[in-house]
Amino acid sequence: MGRLAMQQVEWDDVQGLVLTGYPRLPKAAYILWRMVPGEAQKAKQWLGNLAGRVKAAAPIGFEPEDKAINIALSEGALTKLGIDPQERARFSVEFLDGMAPLPPPQSTHTVSRRSSQLGDVGGNAPDGWLWGGPSRNTEIDGVLLVYAKEKALDELIDSECRLMTGVEVLHCADTSKPLILKAYSRGDRKEHFGFRDGISQPFIMGTPAANALSAKQARFDAVKPGEFILGYDGEREDSLGAKPAAGAAQRGRVPPRDLLRNGTYLVFRHLEQNVAAFEQFVADAAMKVHGKDDQPSREWVAARLIGRWRSGHPLVDPPFAEKENSSARRPRNDFLYHHEDRFGLACPIGSHIRRANPRDALGPDPDTSLRLSKMHRIIRRGRLYGPDGVRNGADNGENAQGTRGIYFICVNADIASQFELIQHTWLNNTHFGGLYDERDPLVNNRDGEGVMTIQQRPTNLRLEGLPRFVTVRGGAYFFMPGIAALRALGT
Amino acid sequence: MGHNLLTIITTIKKDKELALRGTLASIAEPHHDPATVIRCKPEFRFDKLAGLHFCSFVILEGDEVFEPCLVFEATFDGPRTDFIRELLQIAGPGMDKVYQHCVGYPASGLLLPNIATEYLLGHDVGADAFFSGCPGRPVGQILSENRLRSDIVKYLGNARLSTGDMPATLSDVRSRMHQEVICKLPGNQWAETAAAVPDDVAFGLRRLVFGLLAVLAILSSLAALAFWLIARWTPADVYSVIARWHEAPQVLDSLLERIGLLAWFGGLMAWDAPTLAAVGAPVALWLVLRFVELIFLPSIEDPHKETFPGRYVRFVLSVLRYAVLLVLAGFALVALVSVVNESFPTGMEAEGGALKISVSAGGALVALLGAAVILLVLGYWATSLKLAVEMQQLTPTRENARRFLLDVVWLGMGLTGWFVALIVVALLPAGVRAALAWVVEPVVYTLLAAASYALATILVLLGLILLIALIARGLELMDARRYASATELTSRAYDNTLAYAREEVGTNAHQNHLASLTHVKPGLMRRWLLVSTLWLVNLLARLVFNRGELGGIPTIMSARWVIIDGGRRLLFLDNYGGPWESYLNQFIDLSAVRGVNAIWTNTFIKAGPQRRRFGFPQTSFLLWKGAQAEKPFKAYVRRSQIETIVWYSAYPTLSITNINANTDLRQSLFKPCTSSELDAFFQKL
Numbered sequence A: 001m002g003r004l005a006m007q008q009v010e011w012d013d014v015q016g017l018v019l020t021g022y023p024r025l026p027k028a029a030y031i032l033w034r035m036v037p038g039e040a041q042k043a044k045q046w047l048g049n050l051a052g053r054v055k056a057a058a059p060i061g062f063e064p065e066d067k068a069i070n071i072a073l074s075e076g077a078l079t080k081l082g083i084d085p086q087e088r089a090r091f092s093v094e095f096l097d098g099m100a101p102l103p104p105p106q107s108t109h110t111v112s113r114r115s116s117q118l119g120d121v122g123g124n125a126p127d128g129w130l131w132g133g134p135s136r137n138t139e140i141d142g143v144l145l146v147y148a149k150e151k152a153l154d155e156l157i158d159s160e161c162r163l164m165t166g167v168e169v170l171h172c173a174d175t176s177k178p179l180i181l182k183a184y185s186r187g188d189r190k191e192h193f194g195f196r197d198g199i200s201q202p203f204i205m206g207t208p209a210a211n212a213l214s215a216k217q218a219r220f221d222a223v224k225p226g227e228f229i230l231g232y233d234g235e236r237e238d239s240l241g242a243k244p245a246a247g248a249a250q251r252g253r254v255p256p257r258d259l260l261r262n263g264t265y266l267v268f269r270h271l272e273q274n275v276a277a278f279e280q281f282v283a284d285a286a287m288k289v290h291g292k293d294d295q296p297s298r299e300w301v302a303a304r305l306i307g308r309w310r311s312g313h314p315l316v317d318p319p320f321a322e323k324e325n326s327s328a329r330r331p332r333n334d335f336l337y338h339h340e341d342r343f344g345l346a347c348p349i350g351s352h353i354r355r356a357n358p359r360d361a362l363g364p365d366p367d368t369s370l371r372l373s374k375m376h377r378i379i380r381r382g383r384l385y386g387p388d389g390v391r392n393g394a395d396n397g398e399n400a401q402g403t404r405g406i407y408f409i410c411v412n413a414d415i416a417s418q419f420e421l422i423q424h425t426w427l428n429n430t431h432f433g434g435l436y437d438e439r440d441p442l443v444n445n446r447d448g449e450g451v452m453t454i455q456q457r458p459t460n461l462r463l464e465g466l467p468r469f470v471t472v473r474g475g476a477y478f479f480m481p482g483i484a485a486l487r488a489l490g491t
Numbered sequence B: 001m002g003h004n005l006l007t008i009i010t011t012i013k014k015d016k017e018l019a020l021r022g023t024l025a026s027i028a029e030p031h032h033d034p035a036t037v038i039r040c041k042p043e044f045r046f047d048k049l050a051g052l053h054f055c056s057f058v059i060l061e062g063d064e065v066f067e068p069c070l071v072f073e074a075t076f077d078g079p080r081t082d083f084i085r086e087l088l089q090i091a092g093p094g095m096d097k098v099y100q101h102c103v104g105y106p107a108s109g110l111l112l113p114n115i116a117t118e119y120l121l122g123h124d125v126g127a128d129a130f131f132s133g134c135p136g137r138p139v140g141q142i143l144s145e146n147r148l149r150s151d152i153v154k155y156l157g158n159a160r161l162s163t164g165d166m167p168a169t170l171s172d173v174r175s176r177m178h179q180e181v182i183c184k185l186p187g188n189q190w191a192e193t194a195a196a197v198p199d200d201v202a203f204g205l206r207r208l209v210f211g212l213l214a215v216l217a218i219l220s221s222l223a224a225l226a227f228w229l230i231a232r233w234t235p236a237d238v239y240s241v242i243a244r245w246h247e248a249p250q251v252l253d254s255l256l257e258r259i260g261l262l263a264w265f266g267g268l269m270a271w272d273a274p275t276l277a278a279v280g281a282p283v284a285l286w287l288v289l290r291f292v293e294l295i296f297l298p299s300i301e302d303p304h305k306e307t308f309p310g311r312y313v314r315f316v317l318s319v320l321r322y323a324v325l326l327v328l329a330g331f332a333l334v335a336l337v338s339v340v341n342e343s344f345p346t347g348m349e350a351e352g353g354a355l356k357i358s359v360s361a362g363g364a365l366v367a368l369l370g371a372a373v374i375l376l377v378l379g380y381w382a383t384s385l386k387l388a389v390e391m392q393q394l395t396p397t398r399e400n401a402r403r404f405l406l407d408v409v410w411l412g413m414g415l416t417g418w419f420v421a422l423i424v425v426a427l428l429p430a431g432v433r434a435a436l437a438w439v440v441e442p443v444v445y446t447l448l449a450a451a452s453y454a455l456a457t458i459l460v461l462l463g464l465i466l467l468i469a470l471i472a473r474g475l476e477l478m479d480a481r482r483y484a485s486a487t488e489l490t491s492r493a494y495d496n497t498l499a500y501a502r503e504e505v506g507t508n509a510h511q512n513h514l515a516s517l518t519h520v521k522p523g524l525m526r527r528w529l530l531v532s533t534l535w536l537v538n539l540l541a542r543l544v545f546n547r548g549e550l551g552g553i554p555t556i557m558s559a560r561w562v563i564i565d566g567g568r569r570l571l572f573l574d575n576y577g578g579p580w581e582s583y584l585n586q587f588i589d590l591s592a593v594r595g596v597n598a599i600w601t602n603t604f605i606k607a608g609p610q611r612r613r614f615g616f617p618q619t620s621f622l623l624w625k626g627a628q629a630e631k632p633f634k635a636y637v638r639r640s641q642i643e644t645i646v647w648y649s650a651y652p653t654l655s656i657t658n659i660n661a662n663t664d665l666r667q668s669l670f671k672p673c674t675s676s677e678l679d680a681f682f683q684k685l
């Protein structure tokens, strides 16, 4: 029924990152830039030209083989480009406020509501961020995302930087090196803790990939376009109420252009991973639980934290459950929890994937639960940074010293109800799923030691003393405009 | 029993508002540590008030119409007077400093505590509706049950890890746990006995049903009177209309005869065609109605897809369905009576074909055995249909088919039961039957007549509902022109960020306080709608939603609605769990949206420099749309929020789900359990 009534998305106006993470282009760089004061006109020129180079989502299914460029702007850029207040007011408040705002001046609190919600307190607090926080490298007006094959990346960075007019690459306040965040993805798609990543992603209804889903998976994985692209219907049919523009149009005050159309919001988090601490904890816990810390016992514990084996096979998949390296087939993602694992005996209720997307296990009834959880999905496009290959013990030399982690990037149409909600209501929520005092084992705001319950027979296991595995080191909210809007901004 | 509440509203002296704000923030507001403990200030040791659950201080700013007011909200155990006395004992000087700023506060202050108490009690306005997520449980019980649970979890955790210490069976684990945690640990012995359950929780639903029946009875008596006054119809007349309907479907006779069904039954007992038709026709009609109803019934309870017409039609259909069931039951009972009596009630045998049953003992035995087998089969079928949803996801069509089949099965069981009753009665000796008839006949007769009146009453009520809905719709359409749309607030709602700056910060990561102030739309109808909705909400909160959820929302801890200023403003004070964003989402996406709409559709707010009036997002027939427009609704709530200056919670890190699970755990500690119950017991830990 939905498919007939669905609006056709203008894919040639949507930036490519929405539909693909560019799997053929393993290298990437996120160039943070700011506008040069007084040169707004030149910056507009640059943006207008860039519109011609930006990779669009159409033709769907076509994967670029040499390079791809996308761009996203922050609130500062919009203001400096001189958009009028009415246009500005149409952007979402979270975006306008930014990821790390200060509390209102009259308030007695020292931490802002948003930072608390996101868990950016204590060791994660924006004060300590490398960029995007209040103290260092604050003036970020946008990010240029460039993707290329192995060696070609540096060339692409160079040529793009040379084309910049009216804007400049931000330089790190401490080291005065340019803030060009280089990232990569591994051939086996594993992240630094050794888990295969990027398996579960929502599909946008109407795309060929979504149409090809099995009926079961389509029920929870096919999501309406409005959840990821502005200007279309989302899962909640009437979230905006009566159309506000209609009245305005009659009075002749309608904005001449629609900057939001086909745009989306891009959330960028610089997450540092403490691989050594993770491995240490897993070994200790294996010792406590199984009385030995051999490979299978450690894998057992590690898999319980995430909800998938390192190979990516989900714990709810019984035939594959105990076989870590069954690469015989692609990891399953067409599972739900309510009928397959209601009490978390296979995949713990507090594991990362179950918290990040509870699927049909959010409330007492699976239908309602699915309806709700589909309103809170994100498309993840993050990549790794820092030295690779430490985990397998291959080189514990100098490589082990460098910091490593994920440049977590996700795309959503409503930051408050997608990225932020996942953070505060699911990952960081001590009461998630009827639990008491635990948070996500990876992403959380805990400063001291954490706990995690592993549902088991005869009685549940309780892991204690979880240290912080992931630390927030920077971040910002961006707006990724449609290509026509980019062109409009450029004039 | 149950939680008691105070909402003390006092006018603030001229120009003292700012000073009071400062006083409250500096001496009363506890320190909310990020480490999730609440540390009270020395002048307001809320934590020393043993019975205090939640409390808050809020200031309602003055405007062109209203004077500035101070609101003190408290939820506690025990009588109001005792609470105030204790409060004045523990935080006397602090209270004195605060209320110095208020009009009418006795100059004697603490010197004459009775007068101060009187002043405070005199300004208590209570609440028009109140909801508590864990009704009836004192603070002490909540805290100690939570401690008990952590002790148990700690014990099991250790037992689990120090291998070999674990008894082999779950029931042994439980008795060992009992030994170690409850008998040996000091201070846990209280858990030996089960906690008392408040009456409203234990019997709430029953009370509600009895209350509804009583109201229906009164209305039905009025209906009976009306029938008699207008048409001179006696109850007997009314009933005979329904009882005589089975003569109508004579058409079915020939049909049944042709199929030969009659001949088959005839071997067993003497049925006449009208009798069979009388049973068959309502059954068929009932099935058709149920079928249509299921088509109207959305497979997914999605309040976004519901509309007034759809809902109303469904409602009417189900009333009709019950009416048909009533007719069927009527016939079955009359038939039973006629078998008992060997004739229809006086005056009726002339028209109706009486049911004559003549069975041999052998025939009866065969019939009863057959019935038993049928009942068994149907019972088994019903269970498997009920279980079907638990095992796997059904498509909407299959789910509807399942419900339909389940109803058919139940109907079949009912009919078989009736059949058995007929035969059993027919076999009774004549003397017993005569005695039975003496009792049964008047009872059945009265019941059916009463039910007919009740049905008539319900039909009238249905009409009334339609009338109110249409009037309300008219108001809604007019209001769309009278008030600015809340959609315009979406970009502007955020100018009062101070009002909610504390949310989610520190302790508020677990629990939050929301204070919202709105104006009630003028007009008698609006006020009546608001008052009656709140009355209903209050009733339902006491009797139905008393197990931790209000309309499916499991995160409200303690909430109250107060109509103030002689009905001109609505104050909503709410202690809830979790972040604001997802808390509000529940009101948008779950069935509670109807309650939210029914209450706040009668309100508006003033915002902006010109104090323009913005209406609540437009509802449709009071209950639908409205808050479902997510962004305008959230903007409206944001704009209506006022700053919570002081807030205290006795158990700031617990959720309502936690509290109720703790109580369940404690109550199930000593119940004998089946092995699957034992399993569930341990899974929850």
Ligand code: HEM
Pocket (backbone or CB within 6 Å): A191, A193, A195, A196, A197, A198, A199, A200, A201, A271, A272, A273, A306, A308, A352, A353, A354, A356, A357, A378, A406, A408, A419, A422, A423, A442, A443, A470
């Ligand atoms: C360093 C930090 C993180 C690591 C190492 C990590 C790792 C993983 C892994 C291994 C998976 C399973 C593979 C898959 O299903 O794609 C996963 C899934 C997921 N993660 Fe993370 N993650 C991190 C941070 C985050 C953050 C910050 C969020 C969101 C706010 C997030 C949201 C998700 C979601 C939505 C899923 C998919 C769950 C599903 O649909 O089943 N992750 N993550």
